[in-house]
Amino acid sequence: MTSALPRLRLRLKRSVANYFLDLCSYEVASPSEAYESCVHYLEERRSRLGPDLFRMELDEERVRLAGEIEQDLRLARGSRAGIWGQESLESRLEECFNAALKRLLV
């Protein structure tokens, strides 16, 4: 299915954004959905690109995704929202990538 990758990418962005917002709130946060959507996205991306190109572009894709999620959140919540400075969005996305890669390698 040609539309799978963008759909999975969108789901990943939404779930990471939700996880990040929960982390910045007074609620107990669970990364399960963010991890799971990351597994699905990276699995599909690896099958499209092949293992070598997938690896080569992994860091670049992660940085690009972090930027897009932050931009979306700033548009939705505003730059003054109390979420900025509490948590590092990029390191949380890296955590999701690492958890997903660990599962993909098993």
Next chain:
Amino acid sequence: MDREGRQAHPNYSSGEDYILEFRSFRYGFNSLDFRQRVESAAVQLDLVSLGELTDEESSDLVQLVSIGSIGFPLSPLGDYLVDRGEEVMRYKGECLIYWLRELLFRGAWLDLRLMGGELDVVFEDQRGGFVYYPTGHRGREIGPPPHPSWKEVAYTRLLPE
């Protein structure tokens, strides 16, 4: 909270199948531990009765607490939660997922302190449950946080006719 801050606190860990985080705490659970704690939280909230859940019903609750939704219900309990929607998930303005996670996390927090020798626990016959208190301070009971009840919309399994 940054990674350094997170590591400054002791964290509960029985595995890495499920993770829950609150502020600087990051707790990890194995599947069985997480399932039992989810069931216990659901009982505390009066959503289900003690000892009544099937494996499929527990799996639906685990999915609800970990993912935050039930995509494909495996049991009548999952169907019930999906079908009743906001009526149960936001009962009287209280979020079911919030409270399930809150009670689960608090239970692990108490157990961690119990293992660290900071708390003692006794079984109170009259109440039919365990009571925690700081070691050496029996009068200072540490109870569960005040929480809402789902009793009026509790799940009851239909008996076969």
